[in-house]
Amino acid sequence: MAFVARADALWLAKSPRQSPAVVSHEHARRTSVRAAAALARRSWCRRSARQAARESCGVVVRAQHGFGGAETAQRYDKEAQELKEQLLELVQPAQNARGRLTPTQVRDQVLELVQLLEACAQKHQTKRVTSAQLPGTWKLLYTTRPGTASPIQRFVVGQSEFVSNVFQDLSIDLESGTGRFNNVADFKQRAGGKLYVQALIERIDSELNRLHIRFDLAYFEFTSGLVMSLLRREEPLRVPYPVPFKLLGKKACGWLDVTFVDADLRISRGNKGSMFILVRERDAERASETN
Known part of the structure; x- marks a missing residue:
């Protein structure tokens, strides 16, 4: 920059006098x-x-x-x-x-x-859907929410004032090519409940590192908080989520790609364009967060 400034000064000095x-x-x-x-x-x-x-x-x-x-x-x-x-x-x-x-x-x-x-994972880690890395409990840290996101996803991500944490329990059986998701949204203390969204892994595509899933069950379960106080109820209350999965047919189906995974971190992308970043959750850590 100093060189350019000196060049400007030299140009002005040598040039014929011009108007300001x-x-x-x-x-x-x-x-x-x-x-x-x-x-x-x-x-x-x-x-x-x-x-x-x-x-x-x-x-x-x-x-x-x-x-x-x-x-x-x-x-x-x-x-x-x-x-x-x-x-x-x-x-x-x-x-x-x-x-x-x-x-x-x-x-x-x-x-x-x-x-x-x-x-990096696409080149180095070609097999990402394995029984050694995927099963367990994962905590959702970050997700994108496109306009095509499902109503449940919009609720979980959009209602941060009610939802404290979102967990995903995942189990797979590579021999049968099946497995199961159990997504759990923990409500904050004043709400006193959880939202469970479960899905069956119908098929595993190892070449694409893709899980083909079908949602089959969703419900709220309240054990304390405002809802229980209003109802003056002590026994846990289960309320079905108003999504008739059995009547939706193929609309209840989708897929989830595992684009990166290691012992602690997983990145996945869904068929509707969402991206999910999750970290592996230890039992003790989850217990301390949900209590």
Whole structure:
């Protein structure tokens, strides 16, 4: 910038005397050019950083097939861990309400990190639907909610003032190619209940890392809080969710792709365009959060 400023001064000194308006116009033009160049450099740096991460994943994949050995495999683990840490730092805050209140700029950063992790997994971790990694309890940290999202998803994500946490219990049987989802939305203390949404995994497509699912049951269960107080009831109350899954036929079916998974983090995408970021939940951690 100092060099450019000196060049401007030299040009003005050597040029014939011009009117202030002409000089001002020329100075504005040169300032605009410098600003555009600076913006281009910043954009190039951002693209270069993303490209470097993608190329790093590619190098690791080739190493896994015999070109680099354990050393490069460790490099992949390090790269993935760094991306995970950055992602979790963005999606962990409770005030984000599982993505509903996340600022647009942060959403863009989340999406970019997700895409980098997915690109690495696509090359390095081709088999992601395994009995060793998927089963267990997962906690939903972040989700996108497109206009085509299901009514249940819109309720769970949109009602952050009532829903404290969302968990997913997942079991699969690779031999039979089936399994089961049990999604549980914990209401905050004043509501005193849970929403259960269950689905059958009808088929597992290992090549696509895809779970074909059919929703078959949803209900509210209240054990305390405002509802029980109003009804003056002590026994748990179960209320069916007003979604007739059995009458919906194919509309009750969908699929869920596992685009990244390891011991602690899972990223999935659904057939309606939603993206989900979940972390593995330990029994003790869940008990402390729901009590």
